[in-house]
Each structure stands twice: as structure tokens, then as C-alpha cells.
Amino acid sequence: MRFRAKMIDIGCFNHFTRVVNTISKLTKTCTLRLTTDKLYFILSDKVANGGVSMWCELSQGNFFDEFQLEGVSTEHNEIYMDLAAENLSRALKTAHNAKSLKIKLTNKHCPCITVAVELPSLSRVSRVVTHDIPVGVIPRKLWNDFKEPSVPDFDVSIYLPPLKTMKNVVERMKNLSNFLVLEANLNGEMNLKIETDLVSVTTHFKDLGNPSWGDNGSQDSTQDRDPETMMDVKVDIRKLLQFLAGQQVNPSKVICNIVNKRIVHFILLHEDVSLQYFIPAHE
Structure with missing residues (x-):
């Protein structure tokens, strides 16, 4: 498996950072799903057991200038991993005035998402701040646990x-x-x-x-x-x-969808981001 991406537009930095900050406010840990054209942040607590659920979808082409992915196989060209959203949010905060941002999947004692931030420098030698965020790669047999939620049959x-x-x-x-x-x-x-x-x-x-x-x-x-x-x-x-x-x-x-007495489903729409959030009814 391989993954590397690069971002050089300051507007994209800031927008991506806002998205990740939002995710980190909603959940401590989440699943990051990478495909060739999209990134997904997923929280799949069982709503039936009282937990909230989240599905955030981003088109990578609206954020990254370079994006290369080799998944678990040619047939399944995707990568799923668990990570602490707060750690990614904290790493991106150093990219406020960055010249470039690189993200890649590495193996440093354990699988990591490595975030390399190139900062402006008065000298010819650039300054690079690197963050290694431990992740847990999810095996193919468990991917079905992270399917996109369907819009409920709301009232x-x-x-x-x-x-x-x-x-x-x-x-x-x-x-x-x-x-x-x-x-x-x-x-x-x-x-x-x-x-x-x-x-x-x-x-x-x-x-x-x-x-x-x-x-x-x-x-x-x-x-x-x-x-x-x-x-x-x-x-x-x-x-x-x-x-x-x-x-x-x-x-x-x-948008707010209500299933009477059962669940409330929120959909946040932005031109290049959509976020769904489910809160079950309290009995």
C-alpha cells in the first residue's frame, strides 16, 4: 500500500484544516478511507445502541495538487485506517502559512500518516516540520463495517x-x-x-x-x-x-431530516464537502 499527496494552495490548506478541525470536534477517533478520487472521514458508532454516526466526504481534486494511491490490491484500490482526528488537526495547525503540505503513509515502528509542512524561511534552506500520526490499517475483510449510511425514510x-x-x-x-x-x-x-x-x-x-x-x-x-x-x-x-x-x-x-421518535439526520452541504451526522432518539 502506498499513499502520498501534496497541497500548495493556501486557500486549500485553510479549508482542509477547517474540515479536519470540525471532525476533531465531533469525534476523538475516526476512520479515514482513501480512494483515488475521494477522502472520507467516518464514525460508525451503532446508532441503535445510542451512539452518533458521521460520514464526511471530500473530493481530493478540490484540495490536492498531487494525489497518488496504491490500495490493498488492484481490484480494491482503497485504504482504510483508524486515526485520532485531534492529532491530524494539531498537525495541520502548523500549516497556517505553509508553502506546501505533504501527506503520506509511512511505516515508522508502526503505520503512520506523516504530515510534512514546508514553512517560509528567510534563508535558502527551507524549514520543514514533520508530524508522524500513528494509524491502524483496517483489513479488507472489515471494510463492510464502513459503508455509506443511507438517507433514512424520514417524516x-x-x-x-x-x-x-x-x-x-x-x-x-x-x-x-x-x-x-x-x-x-x-x-x-x-x-x-x-x-x-x-x-x-x-x-x-x-x-x-x-x-x-x-x-x-x-x-x-x-x-x-x-x-x-x-x-x-x-x-x-x-x-x-x-x-x-x-x-x-x-x-x-x-438539512435536518427527522424520523419521528427515532432519529435526527443532519446534512451539511458545501461546494466540495458534504457531512452527514446522525443522532438517535433518547428513549
Whole structure:
């Protein structure tokens, strides 16, 4: 197996760093999947067991000037590895004013992702800062554990308000309860609700808009429903806040899909990055 890539555009450095910083806020460890044309950051905790799940997809051509990959075989030209997202984020912070950034798979006592950052220098000799990030290469027989999640057969799909606004609301609610009810309808309305024995608080959002999903059939069951009818899901407020507070990608749109009483599915859309995040309902 071989992998090496190079990046020289400062805008690409900064954007890639923001993506990795976001991943590191969402999870301590994740799986990095490399293919010839894409990178994937995957967290596949079992939603059925109460864990969150994440799928982040990047087109390598929008970030890297050079990208070479030789996977486990000609038939399966991919590499899967586990890594600590925080370590990669920390390594990229040194690339703020870099002339170039090189990433490659190496073997230094153990498999590593080696990040080499070439920094500006007043002399003719360039300064290179190198970070070796240990990884665990995942064997081919386990790859099926990391399939792309399917969009759930949701009851409501709605665009979210600005994430910063929503984060500020949820942060205040966190002081009142450990759980939050997120509800929305097909009329572009969404509510965030806290209900305890001592207090009941609701924040209302209107005119958010509902995405059209075309012919995929996900909303077939909603056609005859009153658009005012609310569908809801009760979630751990810390998991929701972790998602809202970690975003540095500056997405153009964020879609929220609700499966009534079961799961909430977020999709962040950027021109060259998409991130999906699943939070299961709290029983």
C-alpha cells in the first residue's frame, strides 16, 4: 500500500484544516478511507445502541495538487485506517502559512500518516516540520463495517436556521435540561423545546423552507399529511451541541431530516464537502 499527496494552495490548506478541525470536534477517533478520487472521514458508532454516526466526504481534486494511491490490491484500490482526528488537526495547525503540505503513509515502528509542512524561511534552506500520526490499517475483510449510511425514510425534512443562532439557543437550554425535543413540520416551521417538572421553554423558527427530494420516495408517506403536523425527536442535548459547536466548514445549506421518535439526520452541504451526522432518539 502506498499513499502520498501534496497541497500548495493556501486557500486549500485553510479549508482542509477547517474540515479536519470540525471532525476533531465531533469525534476523538475516526476512520479515514482513501480512494483515488475521494477522502472520507467516518464514525460508525451503532446508532441503535445510542451512539452518533458521521460520514464526511471530500473530493481530493478540490484540495490536492498531487494525489497518488496504491490500495490493498488492484481490484480494491482503497485504504482504510483508524486515526485520532485531534492529532491530524494539531498537525495541520502548523500549516497556517505553509508553502506546501505533504501527506503520506509511512511505516515508522508502526503505520503512520506523516504530515510534512514546508514553512517560509528567510534563508535558502527551507524549514520543514514533520508530524508522524500513528494509524491502524483496517483489513479488507472489515471494510463492510464502513459503508455509506443511507438517507433514512424520514417524516420531515427542513432547512436549519443559521447554525450559530441555533447553537446559542441550545447552549442556553443546556443549563435547564439534559434533553431537548426538536420538532418540525412540512410548513417550514421548527421548534426547540425543553420540558421539565420546573420549566417549559420553546424557541420557534418559521419560514425555514422544506427541501424537495425529487423522486427518491423518501417523502411519499408525507403527501397526504397536514403540513402543520409536527414530527419530533428527543435527543441528548450534549450530542446536539457538540454537532453545532464543532462546525467550521461554513456550509451553504444544512438539512435536518427527522424520523419521528427515532432519529435526527443532519446534512451539511458545501461546494466540495458534504457531512452527514446522525443522532438517535433518547428513549
